[in-house]
Amino acid sequence: MSALLHQQWTCYKLQLKVLSTSAFEGFLAVLFPLMFATAALLVYRVRNDPEAMQYAGLGAAVMGMWTAQGVIASSLLTRERWAGTLELVVAAPVGLGRILVPTTMAMSTIGLYCVVATLAWERWVFDLRLEVASWPLFVAAVLMTALTLALVGYFLAVTAVRYRYSWALGAALEYPGWILCGFLIPVATLPVWVQPLSWAIPTTWGMAAVRSAADGGSPWADLAMCAATGAAYAVLAAWLGRRLADSARRHATLALT
Amino acid sequence: MTSLRIFFIGGLMSYRAMFGWLTPGILIPSLLISPICQILLFAFIGRNAGVGDDEFYVIGNALNYAAIPCLFAMSVTIGGEREASTLGIVLTTPARRLPLFLGRAVPVVANGWCVAMVGVLAGVLLLDVHIPAGAWPAILLVVVATSISCTGLGLAMGAVTLRVREGATFGNVLFCVLLVFCGVNVAQDDLPRWMASVGDWLPLTHGIQAARRLADGADLGSVGGLVAAELGVGVLYAVLGLLLLRYLEQQSRRLDTLDRI
Numbered sequence: 186m187s188a189l190l191h192q193q194w195t196c197y198k199l200q201l202k203v204l205s206t207s208a209f210e211g212f213l214a215v216l217f218p219l220m221f222a223t224a225a226l227l228v229y230r231v232r233n234d235p236e237a238m239q240y241a242g243l244g245a246a247v248m249g250m251w252t253a254q255g256v257i258a259s260s261l262l263t264r265e266r267w268a269g270t271l272e273l274v275v276a277a278p279v280g281l282g283r284i285l286v287p288t289t290m291a292m293s294t295i296g297l298y299c300v301v302a303t304l305a306w307e308r309w310v311f312d313l314r315l316e317v318a319s320w321p322l323f324v325a326a327v328l329m330t331a332l333t334l335a336l337v338g339y340f341l342a343v344t345a346v347r348y349r350y351s352w353a354l355g356a357a358l359e360y361p362g363w364i365l366c367g368f369l370i371p372v373a374t375l376p377v378w379v380q381p382l383s384w385a386i387p388t389t390w391g392m393a394a395v396r397s398a399a400d401g402g403s404p405w406a407d408l409a410m411c412a413a414t415g416a417a418y419a420v421l422a423a424w425l426g427r428r429l430a431d432s433a434r435r436h437a438t439l440a441l442t
Numbered sequence: 443m444t445s446l447r448i449f450f451i452g453g454l455m456s457y458r459a460m461f462g463w464l465t466p467g468i469l470i471p472s473l474l475i476s477p478i479c480q481i482l483l484f485a486f487i488g489r490n491a492g493v494g495d496d497e498f499y500v501i502g503n504a505l506n507y508a509a510i511p512c513l514f515a516m517s518v519t520i521g522g523e524r525e526a527s528t529l530g531i532v533l534t535t536p537a538r539r540l541p542l543f544l545g546r547a548v549p550v551v552a553n554g555w556c557v558a559m560v561g562v563l564a565g566v567l568l569l570d571v572h573i574p575a576g577a578w579p580a581i582l583l584v585v586v587a588t589s590i591s592c593t594g595l596g597l598a599m600g601a602v603t604l605r606v607r608e609g610a611t612f613g614n615v616l617f618c619v620l621l622v623f624c625g626v627n628v629a630q631d632d633l634p635r636w637m638a639s640v641g642d643w644l645p646l647t648h649g650i651q652a653a654r655r656l657a658d659g660a661d662l663g664s665v666g667g668l669v670a671a672e673l674g675v676g677v678l679y680a681v682l683g684l685l686l687l688r689y690l691e692q693q694s695r696r697l698d699t700l701d702r703i
């Protein structure tokens with residue numbers, strides 16, 4: 186158990202250092218959603234409706250977490266492949282998940298930084314003071330969203346490995362995620378056929394829990410759904426990861442760039 | 443004559459070379475799916491906020507996305523050559539820089555125009571936006587002017603990649619600046635005064651205003667001033683880019699930094 190924790194912590198720490206010193210993966214992962222949040226808040230501000238600003242402010246704060254995960258997680262294994270280290274990752278005496286999950290957890294940590302940066306930005310630039318009824322529940326909801334997003338990232342990493350331009354796929358997932366997860370638009374206002382897609386993403390439930398915690402409601406049901414869908418992604422990713430690694434070994438395609 | 447050959451043949455070769463990396467696997471998600479999703483995102487935000495109509499967001503965001511190919515492709519023609527260690531060969535040729543780089547800009551303008559028009563068409567179809575049939579030819583022209591203007595900024599950005607290593611990061615930062623300052627999703631009148639003033643000196647601002655007026659039924663003559671301003675801003679950035687290229691090229695030769703990656 187101690188060896189597992191040590192491996193997870195070392196991997197997480199190293200990946201966080203790599204991400205936070207990269208201009209593209211660190212600085213831009215924070216700035217890009219922050220600027221989109223700014224554009225959205227400028228739209229909401231035109232009406233000067235405090236309730237709408239509270240709604241948009243909460244969503245804008247959390248939406249950066251999706252960006253911090255999506256692009257990098259999608260291209261995670263492709264990058265290892267380009268760097269010639271994918272064989273080492275696959276040949277390591279621990280399962281693929283034990284390497285990928287701490288990496289995606291590091292991305293979620295950048296996402297948490299996005300939340301804090303956006304909250305500060307909203308207060309500084311828009312003079313928007315978000316009303317949060319229960320800060321402990323709010324923090325718990327944000328942390329649960331970060332944790333389950335790391336599991337979605339794990340799923341994206343193993344799913345997109347066969348797509349040579351997985352970074353482009355990750356970038357294309359950015360806007361759909363922002364639309365589907367209810368950050369700035371209520372899921373109920375989306376076309377009916379789209380709504381089941383929203384329910385299949387843990388972040389949708391995480392965002393609902395964040396709003397409940399801020400409004401003084403009970404976020405527990407949403408948190409439970411968030412945890413359950415996140416766990417489903419983890420199980421699916423673990424299964425897919427094993428299949429992909431076996432297939433790549435059998436067909437000798439691991440190092441193909 | 444040589445300059446014309448460099449302009450046309452060099453530009454065409456550069457454009458073809460771009461498809462070495464701009465394959466369908468990158469082009470479809472980056473330049474077709476993403477602009478459509480950005481239009482939908484802000485159209486839904488606008489509906490939820492009760493601000494603007496779908497046409498407002500379709501035009502603003504479609505034209506905003508013209509900036510992506512214009513900024514990145516121009517940057518890649520310089521920064522990409524540097525990374526591939528071929529920039530030294532390009533810059534040691536006796537070819538005049540003006541046709542060399544402007545020739546590479548023409549296909550980029552065409553690309554930006556296509557991306558913006560795909561966005562406009564998709565937005566019109568998906569959101570059931572009505573633009574009068576008579577307005578389309580003028581809108582096509584305004585989008586060309588906007589793409590030229592964005593390519594001017596792309597040239598300036600490309601010049602900076604002679605010194606700055608993070609071209610992709612820089613391009614995304616500029617894209618975000620255009621998104622926030624150019625009245626893409628908020629009318630210039632609703633932006634804080636200082637932001638609107640900054641927007642006046644950026645590409646897109648006047649082009650978007652002109653396209654919106656045309657879609658609302660104005661004729662091309664009545665938006666001539668806006669189109670001229672849009673082109674003027676583009677020319678300003680293109681001249682700045684060429685001057686920067688000249689200066690940074692000389693610096694790179696003097697300091698031996700041309701091939702430093």
